[in-house]
Amino acid sequence: MWGKDRDEALARMRQALAAYHVVGLSTNVAFLQRLVKSEAFRTADLDTGLIERNEAALFPPPAPVGMEIIALATAALLDRETRERRIDAADQHSPWTHAGAWRLNGGATRTLRFAYGSHTLDVTLTANERGSTLIYADQAAPFRASCQADDIRVDLGTRRAHGQVHVEGDDFHVFNAGRHAVLGWLDPLAHAGETEGEGGKLTAPMPGKVIAVMVEPGSTVTRGTPLLVMEAMKMEHTISAPADGVVSEILYGVGEQVAEGAQLLAFEGK
Structure with missing residues (x-):
């Protein structure tokens, strides 16, 4: 030919x-x-x-994830949450079974986190009476989406994206413009209360407040020993020792607020 x-x-x-x-x-x-x-x-x-x-x-290195792919994955996640939400048949308009963006005297801000290979991608979605905004990689754009099963369209102001997102557990397979990207949703509630330990670091699974500290600096503990309790989203989360070792430092006291991912204690494993 x-x-x-x-x-x-x-x-x-x-x-x-x-x-x-x-x-x-x-x-x-x-x-x-x-x-x-x-x-x-x-x-x-x-x-x-x-x-x-x-x-x-x-065999090029993996291409970076752009705003369009992130927006499609975010739209698919929000659509799944809407479809899975329990509706009270006796009161279909109950505010307790709807999780829209409306807030009294203010807007709503939500942070989503996706895994892409060895990278973690943070996305912020804000909403108020004027609409929603998607913030990713130092870019911000208006955000609107329409979903029909796996077929999704997103409006990002002057940009639009169309693709298909197939959800497999917490993996979002995004097909857009001939590309297939797999984003894994890191659900903070799915791992709430679990110990996050890496190199002796113990971190907060989500934003919250320290309500109890059960050890002191220099304490020798065994794996699974409760070290600290956080309160977040009206639930208590116990941070436990990831291994046998020594608590070398306590970085937050009772009553202090901590951000998601903040290191709570310094720990030296044996």
Whole structure:
């Protein structure tokens, strides 16, 4: 194939690969998309050394996640929460079964956190009587979304995005403009009260207040020993020792407010 016929055939191949939406198992669709777009494939420079010669183009580092993909994942998450919300059949307009953005004398702010490979992506969604705003990677844009099953459209002011988001547990598979990105929602409530320990650090699972400290600096503890209790979202969360060791420092006292992810104690494992 040469000239126009060749270009049309390559375009059809790219379109066909972009139409594949496969979740739940690993595929080489993304690699095939890069291969079909490569200059070597377009010019039929094909032999057993093709991949080695074009390794940089065929195996690039993961592309950053842009505002459009984040917005689609956020819209899918909010839509899922709306569909899963319990409605009281006896009072379908009860304010206790609706979690909209309306607040008395103010707006609402919510922080969402997604995992993308080894990276953590923080998204802030604010809402008031004027509408919603999505803030991500130092960008802010108006946010509106419409969802019909997995098909989602988002309006970001002067930008619009359309894609499909397939949800598998807490993994959001976002298909947009021929790209497939997997974002894992880090639900703070799913891990509330669990110990977060890494390198001796114990951190707050969500914003809250310290209501009890059960140890002192220098205390020797065993794994699972309660160290500190936080109150957040009207629930108590016990922070426990991640391993046998020594509490070297207590960084917050009773009554102090702590931010999500704040280190609460310094811990030295044995």
